[in-house]
């Protein structure tokens with residue numbers, strides 16, 4: 001099964017910084033992934049590097065240089081390859097995935113701040129709405145400023161970066177306000193995929209029903225030709241859709 005990326009998706013991605021592909025994964029695939037992650041959480045089976053968690057620890061699970069089999073399979077699902085290639089304009093390499101048991105309520109940010117050059121494929125594994133904390137995206141913000149880590153520091157000449165002295169979360173809120181663009185709350189059904197630009201300002205929205213599950217998954221990808229890895233102290237594992245693993249040198 002191929003994911004159908006229409007010219008409307010492409011226009012929306014270019015114009016707004018994101019595109020929603022409805023029903024990209026089947027309900028059955030989502031249910032099986034959720035069951036796997038619940039079993040992993042409870043220790044009903046074990047994967048090295050992913051020990052069972054405390055029963056009340058539903059914080060997001062981030063995989064970078066080590067992937068559990070289901071997360072790796074989702075990150076490299078062949079259906080994601082062509083859409084990512086289209087949106088990135090290059091062959092995609094997976095660099096990270098996150099599993100969310102619950103909404104994150106993460107404050108506004110740009111993923112490219114953390115992972116320069118990246119874009120995301122975010123998948124609702126159940127219905128996602130304000131009840132369990134939808135994601136909010138500032139429409140068109142991908143065409144505006146990107147906040148970078150060096151903006152909070154002095155440069156090599158001792159000059160203060162443009163966000164020097166700011167707290168990171170406050171800087172993103174200030175940029176959001178300065179952009180003056182609308183923000184939308186994504187409503188998604190099980191299996192819907194939200195592709196979004198790493199420069200788009202987004203957040204995990206408020207959760208109305210405290211403690212509600214919001215099973216969802218996000219994969220983060222960089223273009224194959226993107227080689228610098230300026231902000232990490234360790235070489236970064238990137239996995240291609242053909243299964244080849246590479247390390248990006250740091251410098």
Ligand SMILES: O=C(O)CCC(=O)C(=O)O
Pocket residue numbers: 098100103104105106111120122134135202203204205216218
């Ligand atoms: O799902 C969320 O609550 C936040 C998602 C997010 O920030 C991301 O996938 O980059």
Ligand SMILES: [Fe+2]
Pocket residue numbers: 109110111202
């Ligand atoms: Fe994010």
